[in-house]
Amino acid sequence: MDELTDRPGTDPEATARLAALVRDLAVVHGKVVLSSGREADYYVDARRPTLHHEAAPLIGALLRELTADWEFDAVGGLTLGADPVALAMLHAPGRPLDAFVVRKETKAHGMQRRIEGPDVAGRRVLAVEDTSTTGGSVLQAVDVLQEAGAIVVGVATVIDRDTGAGEAVAARGLPYRYLLGLDDLGLRAQ
Ligand SMILES: O=P(O)(O)OC[C@H]1O[C@H](OP(=O)(O)OP(=O)(O)O)[C@H](O)[C@@H]1O
Numbered sequence: 088m089d090e091l092t093d094r095p096g097t098d099p100e101a102t103a104r105l106a107a108l109v110r111d112l113a114v115v116h117g118k119v120v121l122s123s124g125r126e127a128d129y130y131v132d133a134r135r136p137t138l139h140h141e142a143a144p145l146i147g148a149l150l151r152e153l154t155a156d157w158e159f160d161a162v163g164g165l166t167l168g169a170d171p172v173a174l175a176m177l178h179a180p181g182r183p184l185d186a187f188v189v190r191k192e193t194k195a196h197g198m199q200r201r202i203e204g205p206d207v208a209g210r211r212v213l214a215v216e217d218t219s220t221t222g223g224s225v226l227q228a229v230d231v232l233q234e235a236g237a238i239v240v241g242v243a244t245v246i247d248r249d250t251g252a253g254e255a256v257a258a259r260g261l262p263y264r265y266l267l268g269l270d271d272l273g274l275r276a277q
């Protein structure tokens with residue numbers, strides 16, 4: 088993604104601090120089954136940093152920087168991983184941003200919504216994720232958002248495992264950016 092000339096820079100010190108926190112808090116070595124059913128030799132327990140008192144504000148501020156040239160006024164993704172990421176962006180300093188939650192299934196009672204929060208129809212929105220492996224989860228959110236009439240301007244994820252998510256998002260015609268990759272986390276070639 089660094090080859091993209093229109094990608095705004097993120098603060099290097101804040102990025103390095105976030106990478107250190109993610110390495111300490113979230114990287115677990117050992118055989119694990121992932122959301123997609125794939126097996127892997129490590130897991131990034133992304134909810135640890137996205138719900139952490141120091142890491143979460145860094146994530147919010149850095150994702151705002153990373154997407155500063157994209158025009159949107161609401162942010163969210165597929166629950167549960169995307170939720171604290173969207174809220175971190177909402178609470179970070181800067182222009183007003185709403186957040187929304189895409190449910191995995193439509194709620195059966197009450198307002199019977201699939202997307203919770205402010206209406207997204209006709210709005211430009213950013214789809215976010217905590218960790219992307221195949222990109223399947225965030226693309227599920229993109230499908231739901233587009234069906235609801237939202238204009239998805241791009242996908243941003245905190246941690247990219249370099250296992251196809253960027254390609255899958257690009258195949259849907261959307262730009263994809265991430266804050267931390269395998270090199271940042273010392274996970275390359277594992
Ligand atoms: O790119 P993908 O292959 O879709 O994998 C990444 C997804 O997997 C994890 O969620 P999980 O499915 O474990 O559910 P949760 O958010 O409800 O914990 C993670 O939070 C991402 O949403």
Ligand SMILES: O=C(O)c1cc(=O)[nH]c(=O)[nH]1
Pocket residue numbers: 120121122123129130131132133134218219220221248
């Ligand atoms: O693919 C996944 O399910 C996944 C991988 C990972 O490293 N972290 C995570 O939260 N989910």
